[in-house]
Amino acid sequence: xxxxxxxxxxxxxxxxxxxxxxxxxxxxxxxxxxxxxxxxxxxxxxxxxxxxxxxxxxxxxxxxxxxxxxxxxxxxxxxxxxxxxxxxxxxxxxxxxxxxxxxxxxxxxxxx
Amino acid sequence: xxxxxxxxxxxxxxxxxxxxxxxxxxxxxxxxxxxxxxxxxxxxxxxxxxxxxxxxxxxxxxxxxxxxxxxxxxxxxxxxxxxxxxxxxxxxxxxxxxxxxxxxxxxxxxxx
Numbered sequence: 689x690x691x692x693x694x695x696x697x698x699x700x701x702x703x704x705x706x707x708x709x710x711x712x713x714x715x716x717x718x719x720x721x722x723x724x725x726x727x728x729x730x731x732x733x734x735x736x737x738x739x740x741x742x743x744x745x746x747x748x749x750x751x752x753x754x755x756x757x758x759x760x761x762x763x764x765x766x767x768x769x770x771x772x773x774x775x776x777x778x779x780x781x782x783x784x785x786x787x788x789x790x791x792x793x794x795x796x797x798x799x800x
Numbered sequence: 801x802x803x804x805x806x807x808x809x810x811x812x813x814x815x816x817x818x819x820x821x822x823x824x825x826x827x828x829x830x831x832x833x834x835x836x837x838x839x840x841x842x843x844x845x846x847x848x849x850x851x852x853x854x855x856x857x858x859x860x861x862x863x864x865x866x867x868x869x870x871x872x873x874x875x876x877x878x879x880x881x882x883x884x885x886x887x888x889x890x891x892x893x894x895x896x897x898x899x900x901x902x903x904x905x906x907x908x909x910x911x912x
Binding site (some may be wrong): 734 | 890902
């Protein structure tokens with residue numbers, strides 16, 4: 689049973705465009721929602737994270753939008769660049785235990 | 801700089817053999833995790849540890865074991881390797897509470 693559902697599986701965006709990746713969860717006990725970025729041959733690295741007490745968090749070109757009532761959150765990459773081409777994972781965890789549940793990943797390709 | 805080191809980076813083994821993957825972290829984190837990454841499944845938790853002498857099963861623990869004798873190391877052992885265990889394995893660590901995961905660069909294991 690997938691605790692966090694992620695879509696799309698793959699995404700192709702033109703340079704300068706907006707990339708949007710969506711995730712949904714069921715467990716209302718989740719209270720920490722990070723996004724990880726992974727380049728080929730490397731481990732995932734934390735990109736940006738949000739807690740459910742805010743609806744949006746922005747860091748540079750990366751924004752998380754969070755909808756608590758719909759149990760959905762999304763990653764927006766503004767002005768997408770070829771260097772953003774990577775696999776992105778959303779995740780969720782509960783404060784008790786620090787166990788993370790990951791989405792299935794989105795392979796993003798930004799075309800120059 | 802603190803880091804997580806996984807070894808070997810690549811391993812080919814035969815069905816039925818015992819295999820141990822090493823993970824060493826210099827973050828001084830109490831929490832350590834082993835994940836496997838497979839296409840279409842994202843990252844799935846195998847085992848985790850909250851401290852020395854503590855180990856717990858994750859969602860895909862069958863056929864795997866871990867031991868935690870010190871803070872820095874959490875080796876993952878495949879008791880009798882199976883072809884279904886061909887995957888990329890990632891070790892991660894985190895501080896206590898809802899803290900982000902820090903990943904190693906993975907071990908690609910092929911079971912023939």
